Amino acid sequence: MNSGESHHLDFGGELINFSIERTLRRKTVAISVGYDGVRVLAPFDLDDDRVIAIVRQKGPWLLRKQAGYRELGGTPSTREFVSGETFHYLGRPYRLKVVPDEKAVITRIVARGSSLLAPVLPNAGAPVRRAAVRSALRHWYRDHAKMHFLARAKAMAELLGIPTPAVQVVDQSKRWGSCDAYGRIRLNWRLIMASMKSVDYVIAHEACHILEHNHSRRFWRSLEIIMPDYQMRLRELDRQGHLFIW
Known part of the structure; x- marks a missing residue:
């Protein structure tokens, strides 16, 4: 495989930067989107113009995918899941302590003061310990x-004068929350690491979508009425969001 060649396309003022990597093993073009940008794998015998044309056809899809990654604030944090690392809960930092425990067949997190205790079997190897602690943290959160x-969600619904919506906690890597056409709200479990102000912003935002299914002026007015400082809360989440992605 050769190294990536940098390219960009303009879609209505929004720029899509991507690299083209050529490989003998590919027969068709494959496009992937991640925190590190857009990557295009192409056959060696396909010229740049044809590859770029294929990328252009995927423009609307690529813009949606990029917007999803931007929502979570950038590159995920690198974690080793070892003692001393900092994890957040409702905006507060907690220090992880991995504790050897011969009875810890299953690792379960215990919050004690400003620490998150993670008991693990003393003879477990490093990869097993990391996997156990990571899994336990996800369950705890x-x-x-x-x-x-x-x-x-109940509190925000009361402010809007609507019934309490159904809420589902989900594992999604590109969005903090969403609201479907039936008024059901899905929230990323990672959001619980943010401050309560940020949590309330996301829930209020999705609850307003029960009334308005788009980002119209009426939608933003509804949000502003129940949360006049929503823009400040959004900026805070944008600044800190990458800390909560691992």
Whole structure:
């Protein structure tokens, strides 16, 4: 495979930067989008103009994918899941402590003061310890997210004068939240790491979509009425969001 050649396309003022990498193993063009940008794998015998034309056809899809990654604030954090690392919960930093425990057949997180304790078997190898701690953290965050998100959705619904929506905690890598056509709200469990102000912003945003299914002037007015400082909350989430993606 040869190294990537940099290209860009302009779609109505929005720029798509991408690299073309050629390989003997490919018969067709493959396009992937990630935190590190757009990557295009192409056959050696396909000229640049044809590859770029294929990318252009995918323009609307690429813009949607890029917007999703931008929503979460950039490149994910690198984690080793070892003692001393900092993890956030409702905006507060907690220090991870991996504790050897002969009874820890299953690792379960316990919050104690400003620490998150993760008991693991003493003889477990490093890869096994990291996997166990990562899994335990995800379960701990999801359990707490379910509790807080439902309560906050109820509060936001009351402010809007609508019934409490159904809330589902989900694992999604590119969005903080969404609302479907039936008024059901889906929230990324990682959001529980953000401050309560940020949590409330995302829930309020999605709750307003129950009334307005687009980002019309009426939608933003509804959000502003119940949350006059929503723009400040959004900026805070934009600044810190990458810390919560791992």
